[in-house]
Amino acid sequence: MAQTSKKILLLGDGAVGKTSLVRRFVEQRFKDEYIATIGVNVKKKSLPDLDVKLMLWDMYGQKMNKDLHSSHYSGADGAIIVYDLTRYDTFLSLASWINEVFSVTGKIPFVILGNKLDLIEKYENSGYDDFESFIQKEQEDVIEFYEEVYDEVPDFSRVSLEDQCKWAEDKKYEIDSDFSYYFTSAKTGENVEKAFRKIGELSSERDIE
Ligand SMILES: Nc1nc2c(ncn2[C@@H]2O[C@H](COP(=O)(O)OP(=O)(O)OP(=O)(O)O)[C@@H](O)[C@H]2O)c(=O)[nH]1
Numbered sequence: 001m002a003q004t005s006k007k008i009l010l011l012g013d014g015a016v017g018k019t020s021l022v023r024r025f026v027e028q029r030f031k032d033e034y035i036a037t038i039g040v041n042v043k044k045k046s047l048p049d050l051d052v053k054l055m056l057w058d059m060y061g062q063k064m065n066k067d068l069h070s071s072h073y074s075g076a077d078g079a080i081i082v083y084d085l086t087r088y089d090t091f092l093s094l095a096s097w098i099n100e101v102f103s104v105t106g107k108i109p110f111v112i113l114g115n116k117l118d119l120i121e122k123y124e125n126s127g128y129d130d131f132e133s134f135i136q137k138e139q140e141d142v143i144e145f146y147e148e149v150y151d152e153v154p155d156f157s158r159v160s161l162e163d164q165c166k167w168a169e170d171k172k173y174e175i176d177s178d179f180s181y182y183f184t185s186a187k188t189g190e191n192v193e194k195a196f197r198k199i200g201e202l203s204s205e206r207d208i209e
């Protein structure tokens with residue numbers, strides 16, 4: 001049987017790890033250096049057992065030209081919406097990413113990824129008691145970008161895991177849409193394959209309904 005192509009959008013604020021997650025999933029590697037995506041990069045990966053070929057639309061997350069985003073949404077079969085577990089503002093943006101994509105595509109399947117799990121684990125094993133100063137050393141590339149482009153420092157602070165899960169439960173109810181929620185690391189690969197396979201499954205199930 002011929003594989004069906006599925007258009008999957010990668011969405012979320014700048015520097016949350018969209019490009020790194022795609023790189024991990026498609027090429028099984030990771031880079032520490034941060035190069036902001038300009039425009040959109042499309043990468044392909046087949047999941048033969050699901051008879052699906054994912055077309056992963058890795059979009060830029062930075063605030064400039066945000067209007068341009070939605071011009072790429074039409075025809076999407078699913079979305080992977082990413083935030084950074086070390087930057088609270090990127091968690092707060094989730095709702096607007098969901099609204100923005102649904103306003104163009106209608107309800108489509110999506111998964112939410114809280115990324116950079118390795119940094120949370122590293123902090124917890126570090127003996128530090130000040131999260132912000134710990135994380136500033138770990139995210140130097142991101143700080144450098146923010147200072148250069150926006151003349152500001154990102155908002156480094158954690159969201160408690162309970163609050164995140166509570167938020168997700170409320171959101172499912174509010175938008176009447178079920179979605180899966182994963183904590184991932186593009187650096188170690190934790191849960192990455194699982195999350196991308198999930199969106200593959202959800203977007204193919206849609207054909208059957
Ligand atoms: N420690 C750690 N760093 C990560 C992880 N994922 C991404 N990074 C780093 O975070 C920075 C931003 O990653 P990108 O993948 O470029 O982020 P993006 O969401 O594609 O950013 P834009 O293209 O600007 O929207 C890079 O320095 C990555 O190395 C992760 O899981 N763990």
Ligand SMILES: [Mg+2]
Pocket residue numbers: 018019020035036037058059060061
């Ligand atoms: Mg990118």
